[in-house]
Amino acid sequence: MVKTKAIAKTEKRILITGGTGFLGTHIVRQFLDxxxxxxxxxxxxxxxxxxxxGVKAVEGSVTNRDDVAKACKNVSAIFHLAGKVSRDNNDAAAMNRIHLEGTRVLCEAATEAGVQNMILASSSGTIAVxxxxxxVDETYPPPVDIILRWAYYASKYFQERAAIENFNRDGQRLVIMNPSLLLGPDDERLSSTKPVLDFLGKKVPYSxxxxxxxxxxxxxxxxxxxxRKKADIRKSICSVPKI
Incomplete structure (x- = not known):
């Protein structure tokens, strides 16, 4: 009798793009904890x-199809956080490349790999302005005329559209989160807390x-x-009351 070699079952992983950024680092740590x-x-x-x-590392760019295809293999859910934060409209091309092109590439690779759940990090700037x-909240129509004045918010708005259009197969679930300004520890790149430091350093001349x-x-x-496990939620906003 020929014995067949048992095939080890490989557990699917949770993919976090941009998992080394401000929000991503906190998500990774909380998952590990x-x-x-x-x-x-x-x-x-x-x-x-x-x-x-024990985190499996995939070092590459969300705009590179080969890198993204590799990252999406054997994945059960994706937290898509990769992005570029800039208040300079001269960075529009770079932000569009990451937010729009990168999201399209990721959605296509995720669909090809059979991934059914994606949670996208957008911004309250696509809704609450x-x-x-x-x-206003997420039930209101996006104020596109206002959003388009800022390259960052515009790129995030069109990123949402790209995700909705490209991750919509039967069985796929897309949740778009719209957090407001993130503050807290471990913002090593000063992506969110620099305005606070500028204010404390008296570099903000007016309010x-x-x-x-x-x-x-x-x-x-x-x-x-x-x-991740709340299948009834399709879209959400994460913010706090105005103070």
């Missing part, structure tokens, strides 16, 4: 501490009108993680 062992992080460089913790005192929401990055990370 909860005992999650099947994590995969895609970034240009993955730190040693993540690799030592007005020129009056009206408080414009209007309001701004913010959320603790650790709370936002917990909210993202909680959505």
């Amino acid at each position: 909860a005992g999650e062992t099947n994590l995969k992080v895609m970034a240009s460089r993955v730190p040693v501490w993540m690799k030592d913790a 007005t020129e009056d005192d009206q408080i 414009p009108g209007g309001g701004l929401n913010f959320v603790d990055a650790r709370d936002a990370a917990a909210a993202f993680i909680s959505l």
Whole structure:
């Protein structure tokens, strides 16, 4: 009798693109603290501490089809956080390349790999912006005329459209999260906290009108993680009341 060699079952992993950024780092840490062992992080460089913790590293770009195809193999869910934060409209091309092209590439690769769940990190700037005192939420139509004034918010708005159009097969679930300004520890690249430092350093010469929401990055990370198994949720916004 010929004995067949048993094939080891490989557990599918959770892919986190941009998992080394401000929000991504908190998501990875919270997953690890909860005992999650099947994590995969895609970034240009993955730190040693993540690799030592058992996180599978895929070093590459979300705009590179080969890198993304490799990252999407054997994945059960994707947290798509990869992006570029800039308040300079001269960075529009770079942000569009990452947010639009990268998202299309990822959605196509994820579909090809059979991934059914994706949680996309967008911004409250695609929803919660007005020129009056009206408080809006995710049920309101996007204020496109206002959004298009800022390259970052415009790129995030069109990123959402790209995800909706390209990750919509039967059985696929897309959740778009729209957190407001992230604040908290471990913002090593100062992607969110630089305006605070500039204010404290008296580099902000005036204070414009209007309001701004913010959320603790650790709370936002917990909210993202909680959505992985909430199949009834399709779209959400993560923010705090205006203060």
